[in-house]
Amino acid sequence: MIRSLLLVCVLCVARSGAPASAQWPDRHGPKLNGHVPAEHAEELPLRWSEEQNVAWKAPLHDEGHSSPVILDGRIWLTAASADGKQQYVLCFDEQTGETLHDVLLFENETVEPLGGAVGFNNYAAPSCVLAPGAVYVHFGSYGTARLNPETAEVVWQRRDLPCQHFRGPGSSPVLYGDKLILTFDGVDQQYTTALDTETGETLWRTDRSTDYGDLGPDGKPKNDGDYRKAYCTPALAPVGDRMQLLSVGSRAMQSYDADTGEELWKLRHSSYNAGIRPLYLPEHDLALINTGSRGAELIAVELDSATQGDITDSRVRWVREKLNPRFAMPIYSDGLIFQVTDMGVASCIDAETGDELWKKRIPGEYLGSPILAGDHLYLFSKQGRGTVLRMADEFEEVAVNEVPEMGTTACPAVSEGAIFVRGKTHLYKIANADQ
Numbered sequence: 001m002i003r004s005l006l007l008v009c010v011l012c013v014a015r016s017g018a019p020a021s022a023q024w025p026d027r028h029g030p031k032l033n034g035h036v037p038a039e040h041a042e043e044l045p046l047r048w049s050e051e052q053n054v055a056w057k058a059p060l061h062d063e064g065h066s067s068p069v070i071l072d073g074r075i076w077l078t079a080a081s082a083d084g085k086q087q088y089v090l091c092f093d094e095q096t097g098e099t100l101h102d103v104l105l106f107e108n109e110t111v112e113p114l115g116g117a118v119g120f121n122n123y124a125a126p127s128c129v130l131a132p133g134a135v136y137v138h139f140g141s142y143g144t145a146r147l148n149p150e151t152a153e154v155v156w157q158r159r160d161l162p163c164q165h166f167r168g169p170g171s172s173p174v175l176y177g178d179k180l181i182l183t184f185d186g187v188d189q190q191y192t193t194a195l196d197t198e199t200g201e202t203l204w205r206t207d208r209s210t211d212y213g214d215l216g217p218d219g220k221p222k223n224d225g226d227y228r229k230a231y232c233t234p235a236l237a238p239v240g241d242r243m244q245l246l247s248v249g250s251r252a253m254q255s256y257d258a259d260t261g262e263e264l265w266k267l268r269h270s271s272y273n274a275g276i277r278p279l280y281l282p283e284h285d286l287a288l289i290n291t292g293s294r295g296a297e298l299i300a301v302e303l304d305s306a307t308q309g310d311i312t313d314s315r316v317r318w319v320r321e322k323l324n325p326r327f328a329m330p331i332y333s334d335g336l337i338f339q340v341t342d343m344g345v346a347s348c349i350d351a352e353t354g355d356e357l358w359k360k361r362i363p364g365e366y367l368g369s370p371i372l373a374g375d376h377l378y379l380f381s382k383q384g385r386g387t388v389l390r391m392a393d394e395f396e397e398v399a400v401n402e403v404p405e406m407g408t409t410a411c412p413a414v415s416e417g418a419i420f421v422r423g424k425t426h427l428y429k430i431a432n433a434d435q
Helices: 002-016 222-228
Strands: 054-059 069-071 074-080 086-093 099-107 129-131 134-138 144-147 154-158 174-176 179-185 190-196 202-207 235-239 242-248 252-257 263-268 279-281 286-290 298-302 316-320 331-333 336-340 345-350 356-361 371-373 376-380 385-390 397-402 413-415 418-422 426-430
Touching: 069 129, 069 413, 074 134, 086 134, 099 144, 129 174, 144 179, 174 242, 235 279, 242 286, 331 371
Parallel strands: none
Antiparallel strands: 054 426, 069 074, 074 086, 086 099, 129 134, 134 144, 144 154, 174 179, 179 190, 190 202, 235 242, 242 252, 252 263, 279 286, 286 298, 298 316, 331 336, 336 345, 345 356, 371 376, 376 385, 385 397, 413 418, 418 426
16 A cells, blocks of 8 residues: 555656655645655754744745745745735745845736735735746736746746636646646636646636526626635646546536546535645545635545546545635645644544544634644644644644744745745744754
């Protein structure tokens, strides 16, 4: 079983275009699951403060929810002005924190207001994704670009991919081989598209087949289509001889053939505003699906090459109906699922049955996903609390670190034994002092 799992992970990384290294090319790490590579898992510090184990902090400007991503000694983030009219890409030296690039990438004459998301979302929420020799930057419908990592010069850009986000973009891009896959779930259009990584040309586009059930007597969506929005970044799942793209939208999720865009199967649900990346558990033949922000359920879907069509009533193994997160992706390891809600309710779940093994409230709000290093879980709150837990079937708190200025809405990144956290005004490098 361990050998087959290793082969699946290697296949997934190789086909996704993410380098199999100790660095962090995607907001959820090199294997898209929040796991720190084993060779550096034991090097991460358990304790830090403003005076202890902070190697450097680099100033940030404007706003952004995007998570740091790292490759070849460079850390990449995005930022945007509060009104969304200027959108930037930032690059820092991993060892020193020196600013290598600070580029105004897109300027927008007109910007869609954030509506009820003012103070919550902003215009730099999607994270970059990296490959050798390439930086892919995405701001939703405002623009997508490939940059040269040495110079930050634009190789190609697309500003013609329409979507009325209504409350701001949130889905990050996904790399798969020669494809950059983008997700647009707005109030007017809901689709997934793949761009050629070398040229930026569209390779395929697939619209969601969802029946949203929101049409009024006039035939138009109620609430201006607000319940059609979603912010999910898809997952990659190598199943049989196909790479499946697991993409959660409002009221339903779809699995697509990542090579062609063909819809393979669909799961209907009752929620909306989905924003959490699915997890694929090959050793259990399961995919974990979080359905959204209102009444979110965690659904375990039985997944194999025979899974097709509408599987809502046929392929669900278990459902957890309450106390599921709205923003932070779960972590899986050795038969256990760990998750934390935005209001700080942490829980551990048996992957086979969905049974809750323990539940504990942890102070703070959690929007960024946790990471797992060995058997240590790292959680960073919006208020700057960094909690380290043991990944086990009983609750065990290992350390608590309070640095208010390290409050974050982004996922942490890891490289070469250090943790990188996007704080309120600075990017922090946390590393043991002897490194």
